[in-house]
Amino acid sequence: MVDLDTRLLRSFAVVAREGTITGAAARLHIAQQALSAQVQQLERAVGATLLVRTTRGVRLTRAGDELLAGIKPLLCDLDAVLSRVRATAGGRLGRLRLVCKPHATAEFALDVVQAMERDLPGIELELVTVSTLPEELAALREGTADVSFLWVPTGDERLRSARVRRDRRVVALPSGHPFAARDALSLAELADEPVIVPQVVVSEDVVRHWLAEPRPDGRPAVRGPAAHRIEDRLMLVARGRGVWFAPEPLARYFPLPGVVWVPVTDVEPSYLAVVWMPGAPEALIAHLVEHVRGLTGWGDRDGDRNRDDDGDTGG
Template sequence: MGDIDLRHLRSFLAVARERSMTGAGAALHLTQQAVSTHVRNLERSLGVVLLVRTSRGVLLTPAGEELAAGGAAVVHDVDSLAERVRAVAGSQAGTLRLACCPAATSLFAVDTAEALEEAVPGLRVTLKGARHPRHELELLDDGQADAAFMWLPVGDVGLHHAVVRSDPRAVVLSDRHPLADRSTVTLADLADDPVVRPDVLTSPEAERFWIMDPRPGGGPAPRGPMVPSVEDCLLEVARRRGIWLPPRPLETLLPAGGLRWIPVTDGGNFDLAVVWNDRAPQPLITRLISEVRILTGHDQRLHAA
């Protein structure tokens, strides 16, 4: 005996009500042939005869009468469950506040906000610009934001995260650097170049990741000057005071003359994540992660890997 297909059960119940295949088809906006096929499949699945056809319509067998009596309650329960699920999904009105550094998330933050508001009636999504990653943590900590978009690692700061995008690493060089004409480089090629560090990262762990310390051979990464902002990194690199090792997409968001952005073949990826704390509305965070991953194609890339 197989499982009962809900579509087949609905067709049978319509036949039981109408006492006619044609009438059931009209009620369900299906052809008479489709209804007949559904009933035959249901009979085959249950291993019983449910109805017999006569010149004046159809008659239910005792098994058919039993299924008609109990099946209506099953369909009603399923429909009620579906309504409750939709009601829960649609009742999450209010405001979801997202902190983001424009350089990290401008490619999809607006699309994410609009997709969420469309998917959850009554929801308002606000985007709160942060000056740098440390500022994002401040907004989360003092309750001004429910979640943030941040590149990992953040450090041991008591937050939850879910990766929504992965970006390859690049090196930013002066166009007068000896490697400026290369199409790709390795970390070994950059072993002697000091790495510029923006004083905005959230932890020593984050700083080590951004400068790739230690290097693959175990040696330390040469530390270059510490500068106040991401934009200042570009100025220092242009003046040949060091290199920078950021995520590749920043090239389109931080244009600057006199520089080369070159892929680092063994530099690994930066993971961009939704980050939140225990006070955040978990159902909305779950929906946020889903919508962002759709926009960035993160899940599809994982499945293709």
């Protein structure tokens, strides 16, 4: 099998199109002698004379005509492949599978998908919703999804992330609570309130993050009952079994009877992040981050793109 250099084939095609070595050399920005040497090298490789010189330039032999007819579609196909490779490497082409919980992304998920499809028509986006954090993490770990949206920290050191939204935190109280009518509360005022614990397998450090520990006076939170699903945590709140700290978007997504939401002034905010495993298509993910930040209004004051080595329990 003959191993042909595509550079030689391209030079031959230019010579055939120009009809002269002089014109082809000028088009290729190389010396005429170098181009003649390339044609001779190609002829030796294929074992046939491809060009004959005339007083007006060059003429293809029958073998040259046959080679030209055969390589034109090959070179076009190769150019198309290389174009797709470069587009994929630059994040302008490819497939991105997103998995998310609606309560975390309801305010922008559809908009960002539509914006990316409009601005990058070569990409294929899949958006799948799940109900719980374990389902979301499993999709990333098992490779059935490329990227997700989680409040960080996430509890998995393998995950990489880029923050896209800063959410102030609020506390869910039973509607009959003495503080239910307040416009805002401090952690000191909530010091004696048992806090519903997210029942998710994560590190203790992450649990403390969602319980707003340590408190300003250094004491731990009073721990109340644990619950896995958000709906179950809010049911415990409504029954007066404890309070629950959450990012503010959850208050808009879960306006349940028997529960009121009050901002907490001195607790650290929550950060929603685009999260992915190593090996995911990072060029596409970079475009995703850019589009989400544009929709959420992320700015310099919110923080920088980073890698978070901790885990999320809040959703």
